[in-house]
Each structure stands twice: as structure tokens, then as C-alpha cells.
Amino acid sequence: MLKVDLAVIGGGPAGLAAALEARKNGIENILIIEREKELGGILQQCIHNGFGLHYFGEELTGPEYAERFVEQVKKEGIAYKTSTMVLDIRPDRTITAVNSTDGLIKISAACIILAMGCRERTRGTLNIPGDRPAGIFTAGTAQRFVNMEGYMPGKKVVILGSGDIGLIMARRLTLEGAEVKMVCELLPYSGGLTRNIVQCLEDYNIPLRLSHTVVKIHGKDRLKGVTVAKVDSNRQPIKGTEEYVECDTLLLSVGLIPENELSRGAGIQIDPVTSGPVVDERMATSVEGIFACGNVVHVHDLVDNVTMESITAGRNAAKYILSCKDTRSVGRSIKTVPGHGVRYIVPQRISDLENIEELKLFFRTNDVYRNALVVVHFGQKTLYSAKRQKLAPGEMETVKLKSEALAELVCDTSCDELKVDIEL
Amino acid sequence: MEERIITCIVCPMGCRLNVEAENDKIGNISGNRCSRGKTYAAEECTAPKRMLTTTVRVSGGIHPFLPVKTERAIPKGLIRQCMEEIRSVQVSAPVKAGDIIVKNICGTGVDIIATRSIPCQN
Numbered sequence: 001m002l003k004v005d006l007a008v009i010g011g012g013p014a015g016l017a018a019a020l021e022a023r024k025n026g027i028e029n030i031l032i033i034e035r036e037k038e039l040g041g042i043l044q045q046c047i048h049n050g051f052g053l054h055y056f057g058e059e060l061t062g063p064e065y066a067e068r069f070v071e072q073v074k075k076e077g078i079a080y081k082t083s084t085m086v087l088d089i090r091p092d093r094t095i096t097a098v099n100s101t102d103g104l105i106k107i108s109a110a111c112i113i114l115a116m117g118c119r120e121r122t123r124g125t126l127n128i129p130g131d132r133p134a135g136i137f138t139a140g141t142a143q144r145f146v147n148m149e150g151y152m153p154g155k156k157v158v159i160l161g162s163g164d165i166g167l168i169m170a171r172r173l174t175l176e177g178a179e180v181k182m183v184c185e186l187l188p189y190s191g192g193l194t195r196n197i198v199q200c201l202e203d204y205n206i207p208l209r210l211s212h213t214v215v216k217i218h219g220k221d222r223l224k225g226v227t228v229a230k231v232d233s234n235r236q237p238i239k240g241t242e243e244y245v246e247c248d249t250l251l252l253s254v255g256l257i258p259e260n261e262l263s264r265g266a267g268i269q270i271d272p273v274t275s276g277p278v279v280d281e282r283m284a285t286s287v288e289g290i291f292a293c294g295n296v297v298h299v300h301d302l303v304d305n306v307t308m309e310s311i312t313a314g315r316n317a318a319k320y321i322l323s324c325k326d327t328r329s330v331g332r333s334i335k336t337v338p339g340h341g342v343r344y345i346v347p348q349r350i351s352d353l354e355n356i357e358e359l360k361l362f363f364r365t366n367d368v369y370r371n372a373l374v375v376v377h378f379g380q381k382t383l384y385s386a387k388r389q390k391l392a393p394g395e396m397e398t399v400k401l402k403s404e405a406l407a408e409l410v411c412d413t414s415c416d417e418l419k420v421d422i423e424l
Numbered sequence: 425m426e427e428r429i430i431t432c433i434v435c436p437m438g439c440r441l442n443v444e445a446e447n448d449k450i451g452n453i454s455g456n457r458c459s460r461g462k463t464y465a466a467e468e469c470t471a472p473k474r475m476l477t478t479t480v481r482v483s484g485g486i487h488p489f490l491p492v493k494t495e496r497a498i499p500k501g502l503i504r505q506c507m508e509e510i511r512s513v514q515v516s517a518p519v520k521a522g523d524i525i526v527k528n529i530c531g532t533g534v535d536i537i538a539t540r541s542i543p544c545q546n
Contacts, residue, residue, distance in 0.1 A: 048477045049475050061493055147489065148489060149489070150479070194437075199474065
């Protein structure tokens with residue numbers, strides 16, 4: 001059995017930043033386990049720019065952002081195994097993994113950081129009726145084909161879902177010679193960044209059909225076309241608005257799901273809204289000595305935020321390894337509660353009240369709000385209140401609580417719920 | 425003067441700006457909530473620029489394709505032409521991030537550079 005102080009599951013941006021931060025905090029024996037043949041994660045196929053504006057203060061492409069961390073990991077001599085798949089994690093922190101050179105590997109880790117990221121929702125989760133021809137891809141799969149393998153998925157393309165990957169692929173496929181006929185979005189607003197709508201769709205005259213969806217798939221061996229229709233306010237297709245669009249390719253950009261099969265296997269409590277582990281402000285999960293960070297916890301819009309969150313996880317994992325203090329037995333804990341207009345909050349609980357220096361709450365709203373107040377309530381008290389010109393589900397919001405507010409959390413022991421509300 | 429509608433991308437607000445423009449002359453700009461929007465809209469109407477990111481073939485490397493980008497933003501109107509020129513380029517591994525792949529693409533004075541390293545196979 002291989003023994004390590006820290007095992008990091010996943011060598012994408014979250015795993016790399018967490019491992020580096022743990023090393024910086026004195027942890028020597030670290031192992032990163034990655035299922036791809038190289039480190040870097042999904043960033044390697046995101047060849048467009050726009051990464052790193054917050055963390056590095058400059059605009060980088062995905063591979064450039066990844067390479068900065070990969071180089072540091074190599075310089076620090078942090079061990080990693082690529083082309084290695086973790087099959088199972090036990091609550092006692094034994095890991096079973098497999099690869100073609102070592103065969104079956106058993107690892108005993110003093111501490112584990114989960115950084116497996118997320119995966120795309122597929123056609124199966126949408127229940128679009130029709131045949132099952134070739135030519136239907138998730139946007140990320142198409143991105144990998146085009147940017148890394150050098151294959152074009154098709155010539156005439158319809159994209160369902162206006163998330164950022166879908167928008168980016170609309171531009172990319174257009175530049176590579178495909179005709180992108182339209183992007184359909186079920187909701188009355190796009191989930192993508194404004195910048196991508198302008199630079200990926202408007203620049204190339206690609207229509208964005210809001211409140212539209214694909215209701216039928218045509219074609220037996222290869223996709224021949226799709227029927228799109230307008231939807232009503234309950235997201236139901238409106239009869240008589242159907243329109244046939246000829247295409248050989250349908251890309252789905254309809255959301256991402258944190259990949260938590262391993263976490264569930266380890267008995268970690270999962271938040272049904274985020275589909276990720278319930279974490280506290282240290283990124284500790286409900287199982288002792290197991291931390292989590294990045295898209296495996298909740299889907300982020302910006303990799304910069306993944307990096308910051310993973311640094312928190314790495315630092316606290318190091319603290320745990322060096323102190324051996326159970327991450328769960330920390331006395332009183334406070335729950336964060338999504339109030340009016342809020343879909344979820346991360347962290348879901350605050351547990352290490354004695355040692356808390358600053359507290360950032362990340363949340364998403366459930367609708368678009370303009371000129372609204374973000375208010376944090378603790379019992380009868382208001383700990384934070386600030387106006388935001390625009391709040392949208394596609395953009396993660398942050399609230400930073402100052403030390404006076406944190407002092408209230410520590411002092412007022414009669415209350416154990418911190419609530420975030422959107423007030424109009 | 426002709427009126428154009430520009431969506432501002434400086435911040436997530438996404439203001440819709442009305443810009444009066446004739447050739448290179450900018451008239452009245454309205455709909456912006458801050459001054460940065462005015463600057464953006466004026467540039468968007470007179471000399472819009474974009475970064476271009478794409479890939480080139482690489483032989484003998486661990487991957488068959490190398491991601492590249494324009495070192496700086498280039499005039500928006502030249503993007504298709506640049507894609508054509510880049511399409512014919514092939515390089516050999518090893519490549520280092522930052523290596524110049526095409527010098528002075530389409531006479532823009534901007535180089536195409538590699539955005540990752542590709543070591544040789546084995």
C-alpha cells in the first residue's frame with residue numbers, strides 16, 4: 001500500500017492549485033492523480049482567451065493558464081500519476097486506482113482533496129424525442145474534437161443552450177468553415193457572458209433564439225435536421241411555432257453536473273441543489289480529512305474563482321495534516337440558508353468559528369434581478385447589505401463579510417442560520 | 425448620421441448603446457451608464473479589434489494540434505484572412521509556449537504565437 005500525506009484527485013486547475021498551496025504550507029508527500037494523459041484538465045481544450053483576468057491580472061488562453069500551474073507543480077517536484085483512474089475512495093481515506101503500468105494501486109492518504117471537476121449534461125437528460133442518429137454532441141466533446149484531435153463534427157450546426165461553451169463553439173466552428181444556423185435557448189435570457197454573445201454570435205451574425213428549444217430530432221443514420229419551437233413562460237413548446245431547420249450536427253450546451261460518484265462512495269454528504277459536496281468555509285466535506293474544491297463542489301463561471309477556492313482547500317488540508325485535528329469536531333457550526341431569490345450558497349456551513357479570519361459566501365440567484373439589494377441576515381441582525389445593478393443566474397456572486405460581522409457570528413450563540421436574501 | 429446599436433462588454437451590465445456614426449466620425453452616444461461604455465462604443469464603431477485563437481498542425485508531438493493566438497488584438501475585418509493564412513501552417517515538435525509560429529500575420533504587424541508547449545512523442 002502506497003502511503004501519502006495528501007492525495008489530490010484530479011489534475012485540473014482545482015487540483016493543481018490545491019496541491020501547490022498544500023506544498024507551500026509544508027506538506028511534502030503529495031500525490032496528484034489524473035485520468036487524462038497529461039495535467040491541466042479541461043483548460044487544455046479551451047484554446048480561447050479570457051482566463052486569468054482576476055487571478056493573474058492578464059488575459060490568458062486556457063492552455064496558458066494551465067501551463068503556469070503545471071510548470072510550478074513540476075518545479076516543486078510534486079508527484080503525479082497521469083492516465084490513472086481512481087475507482088473508489090473509502091471514508092478511512094484509502095484510495096483504489098488503476099492504470100496500465102502499475103495495474104491496481106491501493107493508496108492510504110492522511111488527507112484527500114477532491115478536485116474531479118464536472119461533466120456535461122447529455123441528450124439523455126433532456127428527453128428530446130426522435131431517432132438516435134450520429135451528429136449529436138455535447139459542446140465540450142465537439143470542442144475537444146476540433147481543438148485537440150483536429151476533427152470537425154459537421155458542416156451545418158444548430159446549438160441548443162447558450163452557455164459559454166456553446167457560444168465559444170459557435171464562433172470556433174464558424175471560423176473553421178462550418179455554418180452555425182442558430183443558437184436556441186430555452187430561457188428568456190442567455191446563461192452566457194455578454195462578452196461571448198457579442199464576440200461569438202453578433203460578430204458572425206449567428207441568431208440567438210431566446211425562449212426556443214429543440215422539440216424533435218430527424219434522421220436515421222446521420223442527423224438531417226431538427227424541429228425548433230418557441231416555448232411559453234412555463235418552458236412548454238407552443239403549438240404552431242414549430243420550424244424545421246436542416247442541419248447535420250446538433251451541439252448541446254445545456255449545463256454541467258459536478259462529478260461526484262467517488263464522493264458518494266466515500267459517504268460524503270451531497271447538496272441536492274449544487275450536486276456537489278456540502279462544504280464548510282475551509283472546503284472540508286462531511287467526512288473527516290476529505291476536502292473538495294472547484295467544479296466538483298459547484299460549477300464556476302471563471303477559472304480564477306476555482307483557483308482561489310482551491311487555494312483555500314489546499315491551505316486547510318495542510319493545516320489538518322499538520323495538526324491531525326478532526327475536521328468535523330469543531331464545536332458550534334452555522335448553516336448558510338438561501339433566502340428569497342437565492343438558489344444556493346457555498347459554503348453550506350461555517351464550522352471553524354474560532355479561527356475564522358474572513359468569510360466569502362458564493363451564491364447564485366434564481367432569476368435576473370436589476371437594482372436589487374443583497375442582504376445577509378443573522379437572526380434579527382443585518383450583517384451585510386449592498387446594492388447590485390444586475391444579478392443573473394449565469395454569474396456567480398460573492399459577499400465578503402468583514403471582521404465586525406464575523407464577530408457577531410462568534411458572539412451571538414442564540415442563532416445558527418446565516419441567510420442571504422435578494423430584496424427589491 | 426447613421427445610428428448603430430452596440431452591446432457594451434466592458435462589464436456584465438451589457439448596456440445597449442445607441443451610437444451615431446458616419447465613417448470614422450462619432451456623433452452622439454446614448455444608453456451607456458458609465459464613461460467606459462462611451463470609449464468602447466467609439467472604438468467598436470471606428471476600429472473594432474479582436475483576439476484570434478485557433479490551432480495549427482504539429483508533427484511529431486504528443487498532440488496533433490497546437491493552440492495558437494494573435495499576440496495582440498487584430499482588426500476584426502482581417503480575422504477570416506488570418507484564418508486562411510494560419511490554415512496552411514505546419515510546425516514540428518518540440519514547441520514551447522510563446523514561440524512565434526507566424527510572423528506579422530496578414531501584414532498586421534502582429535505575430536501568431538504558441539499558447540502551450542508540445543513536447544516530442546517519447
